[in-house]
Amino acid sequence: MSRKDDWFRIPAVSEKEREYFELKLSRSRSGRDQYIDIQAQALAAIDLHKDALDLFDRLIIENPNYFKLAAVYSSKAQSLIALDHQSEAIKAFRKAIRQTLDYPNVRCGTEIKFGLWVIEAKIEHLYGEVRDIVIELYDPAPIFPIDGFLQEAILAITQSRLGNVKDAEDHARIALDWSNREQSNAAKHRNLGLVKEEHDPLRKQLEVILNNVDSEAIKTDQITRIGKVKKWIRR
Template identity: 30%
Template structure:
């Protein structure tokens, strides 16, 4: 490991990496929770969900005063990837509760919660998912992906509750967002476009409007 390497962005942690991480973490005078969060994210990106979750839980335990909503969202993502669906939903909900107290900490937990509820067809939680979307509704999303998820998930949840007519305008808006080839982001018009990974939601919306 060279001195210039980002010791807190390791995609995996060998014994040597762990020792180096702990040594440098202890030497850090500030930003320790942030270093741990970034390392957890790097582990998550490579599929090491269990290790990422352990790092997040350690961060929460060691620095309870530094508990932003996005850290809970990151934990929920790990739980979801590990197949722990109910704990994931509860953690997304905790993240949303934290954002309601401090809107400046807003992430995408409202989308993740709604998407997981819909994908699992958890009808008993559809109303909660709709409430989450409504509480953080963006009238003019910059990114087509956010527009697609906001309106698309809203439509599919409404359809699931038997309100197809109410769902139709949102479904059409979501499909229009999916067709966009440019975002409103300054200088980065390719950011936030709808990806092929959202094919299941898109198909469901197409079935709804046809």
């Protein structure tokens, strides 16, 4: 594809480039929504988040029935995060989740992006909400290991921080099992969607959860043994 045909993918940074983008957009007979969407993504990719937000909002207003609206709200949330607008990002994520629930056949991983951000930013009042969302949108048979790993990791960490030790342990074990898989379930793409080194920080958090559980189990066993010994001595 030539640059002439790729006009909507090239970030319109200067005034002249923006005018050219608008001119091409006005002449488009179809695909207008996708062109705006792709241009917004291109601007966000080079950290021009304010410009990207203008286009995301424009798309939402011009076509509230756009089939990828959940992804638009999700991308909007990520640009808001980059600008440190936390409360607005939460609202955008919630709208993305609502779109996903209303149109479950159009998935873009919003619940995973929301969950990972909440965990990383340690937004305590959202742990329960994130857990419930991931459970509601839970995929029981992911094709790619990374998808199974991330949903289980989010559940493990949120349950752990909420004090639900047993549930946290169960999800942590499943997540680590996904991370150890060397092939995906996609017949023609066995090497795609694997858990990589970039996810080691999450792995470590899961290992800590299991280590803490194991430590508590050892302590409980020791207390039980001591109690039995004391009873035997009294006899």
